Amino acid sequence: MFSKACEYGIKAAIFIAINSSEHRRVSPKEIxxxxxxxxxxxxxxxxxxxxxxxxxxxxxxxxGFEIDKDKIATTKLSQIVFxxxxxxxxxxxxxxxxxxxxxxxxxxxDKFKAIREELRDMLENTSLEQLxxxxxxxxxxxxx
Amino acid sequence: MFSKACEYGIKAAIFIAINSSEHRRVSPKEIxxxxxxxxxxxxxxxxxxxxxxxxxxxxxxxxGFEIDKDKIATTKLSQIVFxxxxxxxxxxxxxxxxxxxxxxxxxxxDKFKAIREELRDMLENTSLEQLxxxxxxxxxxxxx
DNA sequence: TATAAATAGGATAAATTTATCCGAAATTAA
DNA sequence: TTAATTTCGGATAAATTTATCCTATTTATA
Ligand code: FES
Ligand code: FES
Numbered sequence: 074m075f076s077k078a079c080e081y082g083i084k085a086a087i088f089i090a091i092n093s094s095e096h097r098r099v100s101p102k103e104i105x106x107x108x109x110x111x112x113x114x115x116x117x118x119x120x121x122x123x124x125x126x127x128x129x130x131x132x133x134x135x136x137g138f139e140i141d142k143d144k145i146a147t148t149k150l151s152q153i154v155f156x157x158x159x160x161x162x163x164x165x166x167x168x169x170x171x172x173x174x175x176x177x178x179x180x181x182x183d184k185f186k187a188i189r190e191e192l193r194d195m196l197e198n199t200s201l202e203q204l205x206x207x208x209x210x211x212x213x214x215x216x217x
Numbered sequence: 218m219f220s221k222a223c224e225y226g227i228k229a230a231i232f233i234a235i236n237s238s239e240h241r242r243v244s245p246k247e248i249x250x251x252x253x254x255x256x257x258x259x260x261x262x263x264x265x266x267x268x269x270x271x272x273x274x275x276x277x278x279x280x281g282f283e284i285d286k287d288k289i290a291t292t293k294l295s296q297i298v299f300x301x302x303x304x305x306x307x308x309x310x311x312x313x314x315x316x317x318x319x320x321x322x323x324x325x326x327d328k329f330k331a332i333r334e335e336l337r338d339m340l341e342n343t344s345l346e347q348l349x350x351x352x353x354x355x356x357x358x359x360x361x
Numbered sequence: 362t363a364t365a366a367a368t369a370g371g372a373t374a375a376a377t378t379t380a381t382c383c384g385a386a387a388t389t390a391a
Numbered sequence: 392t393t394a395a396t397t398t399c400g401g402a403t404a405a406a407t408t409t410a411t412c413c414t415a416t417t418t419a420t421a
Contacts, residue, residue, distance in 0.1 A: 170361060217315060277387050
């Protein structure tokens with residue numbers, strides 16, 4: 074469904090959000106350990122998220138990654154997925170036709186579109202904050 | 218969402234179904250032209266479908282691929298997807314945890330699971346026959 | 362200002378997916 | 392039995408995704 078890069082990106086963002094809410098910056102090393110992902114690859118993905126203004130990085134001693142309090146509340150999963158995987162998952166044809174078009178639909182268009190839109194709704198209505206809260210309270214987990 | 222192999226496999230199966238319903242066997246060449254896919258790669262995928270007893274192949278002169286009439290009606294999209302992409306799309310964790318487990322859920326488990334199950338329902342309740350009919354009547358298309 | 366700590370970024374490698382090529386095996390028909 | 396046609400299967404290549412490594416750059420602080 075999502076690429077590995079996207080899975081790591083989502084989990085990393087959640088982990089950063091948790092720590093930022095407690096005023097702690099975190100490093101790629103700590104992040105990759107806590108979300109069980111390859112460190113250098115995760116660092117690349119973090120740079121993507123920085124360029125897309127989803128997380129903030131602070132270079133130099135005592136630096137690390139963080140997310141502003143208000144951004145934790147307003148950032149939606151959809152923004153992370155879009156930054157890393159693009160919009161094919163929201164817009165693309167399920168059977169790979171060049172464009173998904175009502176007027177030239179593939180055989181699964183109607184049924185596929187319905188599911189695709191639910192996925193989009195879900196991603197657009199799920200904030201980092203919600204997800205971070207569940208981790209904090211021990212209801213959900215970032216690895217294993 | 219689906220792999221290229223799976224997209225080709227689904228479209229190929231639909232095209233074979235259409236032709237079998239008119240008692241015509243088709244070759245990988247004809248199939249790949251009609252669904253706009255690479256021929257040799259499509260041939261490999263057809264072999265997968267043959268091994269999974271989804272399509273039937275007839276070797277030698279006047280051979281080709283076909284699907285029995287009753288199978289056109291009973292074969293569901295889910296069987297094709299499973300044969301080619303496996304069951305990760307139905308069972309796997311959206312964030313890549315080793316197993317999707319109610320008792321050890323990832324942050325998106327509840328929301329993701331709901332969509333995943335709708336996708337599964339859709340695939341399990343969509344037959345080749347339905348899809349082939351829409352192509353025949355010009356309502357949907359296999360390429361471009 | 363020097364040093365240490367940290368992210369940024371380029372180059373490269375490994376793994377997987379996608380795609381091509383060619384000969385072997387099977388089947389039909391002349 | 393031979394020739395023509397067609398799927399089968401192995402080897403290989405190209406493209407993409409995933410992953411690693413090393414150095415440059417930035418920043419805090421002693
Ligand atoms: S045309 Fe294929 S999903 Fe819309
Ligand atoms: S644990 Fe992640 S989807 Fe179920």
